[in-house]
Amino acid sequence: MKICPQCTTELEDAATKCVSCGFQLEKPQRTLTGKVVKWLFIVFNVAMICWVVVGMGLLDQDSQSSALPRGTEDTEGMGVTVIILIWVLCNFIFGLVVWDTRAKNKALQESHNKVQE
Numbered sequence: 001m002k003i004c005p006q007c008t009t010e011l012e013d014a015a016t017k018c019v020s021c022g023f024q025l026e027k028p029q030r031t032l033t034g035k036v037v038k039w040l041f042i043v044f045n046v047a048m049i050c051w052v053v054v055g056m057g058l059l060d061q062d063s064q065s066s067a068l069p070r071g072t073e074d075t076e077g078m079g080v081t082v083i084i085l086i087w088v089l090c091n092f093i094f095g096l097v098v099w100d101t102r103a104k105n106k107a108l109q110e111s112h113n114k115v116q117e
Contacts, residue, residue, distance in 0.1 A: 027103070034101035041098045048087040055080045 002011040002025065004018040011018060016026045030038065 030101065030103045034098075034103065037098055037101045041094050044094060045091065048083075048091075052080065052083055052087070055083055 002013060002015055003009070004011060004021065004023050004025070006023040007018060007021040009018055009020040011025070016028070017024055
């Protein structure tokens with residue numbers, strides 16, 4: 001039997017949360033898949049930041065050239081805009097996957113599994 005440190009209620013050994021006061025006894029842990037997805041999300045964002053910084057640096061170097069054909073002056077800025085749009089779209093999708101693989105309360109998972117059966 002476990003004892004809640006906040007309200008001293010006796011609880012079952014498998015309890016992760018106190019039934020009386022709602023105190024979280026054990027912090028839910030991410031699964032291995034959740035940890036991998038979270039780190040891939042972080043690496044993706046760092047890579048995109050680097051890509052934008054490099055793209056902006058190339059934009060500054062190329063913008064000093066006055067030998068550009070007429071009508072192509074703004075295409076370099078459009079490239080950075082497309083990179084940022086790709087970043088936002090992929091970040092939204094990837095963020096949903098990270099959110100879905102977050103650490104969940106075991107009691108909620110067990111009750112959800114019982115409902116599905």
